[in-house]
Amino acid sequence: MAFGDDKQSGVSGGVTAVTSTVGNGVGGLLGTVGGVVGAAGRGVGETVTGVTGSYGKPVGDALYSLGDGVEGGTRKIARGVEDAGKGKKTW
Template sequence: MNNKNNGVRQGVTGVTSTVGNLAGGLLGTVGGAVGTVGRGLGGTINNTTGTKAVGDGLAYVTNGVESGVNSVAKGVEDAGKAPGK
């Protein structure tokens, strides 16, 4: 009976790990895109207007969003991992 329960637990862990990795990967992609777009727009604003305050502020905010989303993505991926792995 113990082997059967262990097999079920491993199967469930495999599914949750796959779903967690997929969701974490997608979140990481979105976070990276937000950060990249923000830095690009920030640089464009700085170069166009000649002032750094607005462009740097935008880049700062989107870098924060990127960092936060990446932390959540890592947590989602870690949640599906089997204990001790």
Template sequence: MPNNFTSDNNKGATGAAKFVTSTLGNTVGGLSRTVGGVTGAATRGIGDTITGATGSAGRPVGDGLGNIGSGIEDGAKRVARGVEDAGAWRK
């Protein structure tokens, strides 16, 4: 009697599901990176502007905003990587 179950995980419904989730994962991951990068850069730019306009008096606020921007960007990169890994069925 033939065995209809195969150990190849890229056939049939599983293969189709992997294709769809991989495509979605890469799309959402790319968008997350883009949004995080733009938001991070904009926030750092605002921080630099505040520091430049106010000098040493505004430096703590400007540096704080710059650090927030870097944190947002780093967090978005981590989320993007997690989404892409999930889409590729990686642990």
């Protein structure tokens, strides 16, 4: 490949590499946090349902669903951050 054929050379290529690295790091961190919060919410929800039986089932189910929602939402945000770091359109 001849010099100058690279579409992402020089400063532009360097900026893209840095933003991609930062985007991947932040996206990975968000994914991890979302996974931990989601798992904790589901665990607490199951515990509440298990301890209280049918009386606490609505609260336990709500906590379980909240954990799933947080995890799914942060997963989408993390993917968007990673894509933005790579210069991809996120919408």
